[in-house]
Amino acid sequence: MKEVTIDCLGEACPVPLIKAENALKEIEVGDLLIVQIDHSCAMKNVPEWARKNGHNVEIEEVDDGEWEVVIEKV
Amino acid sequence: MREKKVEQYDVVVIGGGAAGMTAAIYAGRARLSTLIIEQALVGGLATNTNEIENYPGFPEGVTGKGLMELFHQQAKKFDVKFKLTDVRKVELEGEIKKVETFRNIYEAKVVIIASGGRPRVTGADKEEDYLGKGIAFCATCDAAANTGKTVVVIGSGDAAIEEGIFLTKFANKVVVSIIHDEGKMDCNEIAKAAALANSKMEFQWNTVVDHFEGDEELKTVVLKNLKTEALIPIDCHTCFEFIGYIPNTDIFKGLIDITNKGYIVTNENMETNVEGVYAVGDVRDRYLRQVATCVGDGATAGVGAEKYIAESEAFVSHVMKEDKPGVAYVFNAIEADQRELLSEIEKMELDYKDQYYFSKIDVYKSKGLANRLGVKEYPAVAIIKDGKVDCIITENISKESLLKALK
Numbered sequence: 001m002k003e004v005t006i007d008c009l010g011e012a013c014p015v016p017l018i019k020a021e022n023a024l025k026e027i028e029v030g031d032l033l034i035v036q037i038d039h040s041c042a043m044k045n046v047p048e049w050a051r052k053n054g055h056n057v058e059i060e061e062v063d064d065g066e067w068e069v070v071i072e073k074v
Numbered sequence: 075m076r077e078k079k080v081e082q083y084d085v086v087v088i089g090g091g092a093a094g095m096t097a098a099i100y101a102g103r104a105r106l107s108t109l110i111i112e113q114a115l116v117g118g119l120a121t122n123t124n125e126i127e128n129y130p131g132f133p134e135g136v137t138g139k140g141l142m143e144l145f146h147q148q149a150k151k152f153d154v155k156f157k158l159t160d161v162r163k164v165e166l167e168g169e170i171k172k173v174e175t176f177r178n179i180y181e182a183k184v185v186i187i188a189s190g191g192r193p194r195v196t197g198a199d200k201e202e203d204y205l206g207k208g209i210a211f212c213a214t215c216d217a218a219a220n221t222g223k224t225v226v227v228i229g230s231g232d233a234a235i236e237e238g239i240f241l242t243k244f245a246n247k248v249v250v251s252i253i254h255d256e257g258k259m260d261c262n263e264i265a266k267a268a269a270l271a272n273s274k275m276e277f278q279w280n281t282v283v284d285h286f287e288g289d290e291e292l293k294t295v296v297l298k299n300l301k302t303e304a305l306i307p308i309d310c311h312t313c314f315e316f317i318g319y320i321p322n323t324d325i326f327k328g329l330i331d332i333t334n335k336g337y338i339v340t341n342e343n344m345e346t347n348v349e350g351v352y353a354v355g356d357v358r359d360r361y362l363r364q365v366a367t368c369v370g371d372g373a374t375a376g377v378g379a380e381k382y383i384a385e386s387e388a389f390v391s392h393v394m395k396e397d398k399p400g401v402a403y404v405f406n407a408i409e410a411d412q413r414e415l416l417s418e419i420e421k422m423e424l425d426y427k428d429q430y431y432f433s434k435i436d437v438y439k440s441k442g443l444a445n446r447l448g449v450k451e452y453p454a455v456a457i458i459k460d461g462k463v464d465c466i467i468t469e470n471i472s473k474e475s476l477l478k479a480l481k
């Protein structure tokens with residue numbers, strides 16, 4: 001199992017979503033993609049997009065207003 | 075498949091919006107161990123709006139996000155735990171309910187459903203391709219990115235028009251697509267007048283979205299005039315859709331009572347048709363969906379959860395004893411004849427308290443314990459043997475009949 005982290009801190013929508021989409025294409029089923037975000041807009045569309053495509057999603061609140069969206073590719 | 079980790083809570087709240095957080099504040103303050111499971115941003119739908127002017131306590135208005143952050147802090151203060159993931163499956167029957175996420179199973183005595191709604195989409199061609207990439211549902215989130223740009227707003231209800239007006243503070247032009255004839259909007263009159271007077275707003279009457287165009291991101295919304303069939307392409311940076319909301323109740327279908335529109339049915343105490351399961355906020359079948367109404371629902375359910383759990387504990391420790399057979403007298407204290415029978419039972423208790431235990435349940439205060447015993451009419455006596463209801467006597471309640479049943 002591989003783990004890939006992408007830094008989207010300071011990036012507004014739709015940048016985190018586009019970066020996450022591209023990064024997810026590169027990893028294998030079972031691998032984890034961790035998207036670091038601090039714009040709340042991305043908290044709405046990144047998890048939703050990932051779930052819609054059938055992946056498992058869990059989010060960690062790293063700090064006030066900063067999150068890691070953990071996506072397990074299915 | 076890896077094993078799911080099991081954790082126990084008194085109360086699990088599904089959804090971390092205004093309604094769920096209020097329920098959790100009440101439950102947490104009552105010292106119940108409380109978990110909120112939220113799949114996205116804590117705060118829910120209210121974080122989508124910039125200005126909340128009608129929530130009491132904030133005479134200067136407050137941003138939705140700011141208000142929800144305060145709710146969040148208050149919940150944390152009462153030791154409410156937050157887990158940020160989606161609930162996939164629930165088992166609601168019985169005393170211990172199960173709430174499943176992809177890694178965990180949470181067992182709870184009470185489940186409070188506060189899952190709100192999600193934005194309705196137009197269903198137009200190529201919409202899927204641009205969700206989050208030019209098609210948005212939250213003006214506050216994306217307004218600044220549209221500074222100096224053209225945006226399209228779909229809809230004419232309060233949310234569409236009020237958020238459209240807000241967007242004019244950033245965008246150069248806000249084109250509003252309205253399905254109705256010229257001059258007709260679904261929003262309140264104040265918003266309508268303000269919108270019509272706003273020089274940055276432009277209205278496309280009798281239109282719906284035909285399809286979306288772009289490359290990696292949205293470039294053009296193509297509207298269609300329903301009367302003339304003409305296609306009207308509008309280049310824009312973002313298209314905001316405000317055409318209503320759909321309740322998030324898919325995972326509850328078939329498990330609790332839901333209306334044909336998908337809303338959860340409750341009584342005025344927020345109780346669903348399943349014991350120990352409550353529903354609050356926008357997900358509930360109700361007249362008004364606002365932060366203020368969500369807060370009222372949450373308070374009611376939070377207190378209801380506390381009572382229900384206290385009753386469950388009393389039920390097991392006082393009514394359903396296993397060491398000797400029991401008599402549970404269920405009565406309504408405001409009925410004179412039922413009070414008379416109570417003194418009969420109390421006399422009997424004096425004579426027989428070594429052989430049997432006696433509990434007296436007044437339904438005037440709460441019907442919870444009676445429901446648990448399966449008693450629907452009063453007065454009644456439930457005979458308990460080995461920690462289970464053996465039989466229920468509703469006619470000819472007397473010392474003789476009870477002694478016979480206890481044998």
Ligand SMILES: Cc1cc2nc3c(=O)[nH]c(=O)nc-3n(C[C@H](O)[C@H](O)[C@H](O)COP(=O)(O)OP(=O)(O)OC[C@H]3O[C@@H](n4cnc5c(N)ncnc54)[C@H](O)[C@@H]3O)c2cc1C
Nearest residue numbers: 089091092093113118119120161189190355356363364365
């Ligand atoms: C543009 C706009 C403007 C508004 N303006 C006002 C206003 O000025 N004043 C006012 O009082 N109200 C306003 N409202 C209404 C108000 O925002 C809502 O009534 C309120 O926020 C609803 O709260 P809720 O807790 O019931 O649901 P939500 O806030 O919708 O919360 C439900 C939460 O549950 C989560 N969830 C759903 N399913 C699951 C699952 N399976 N697992 C885990 N989590 C799940 C969702 O992610 C969501 O966060 C406005 C709404 C909008 C859209």
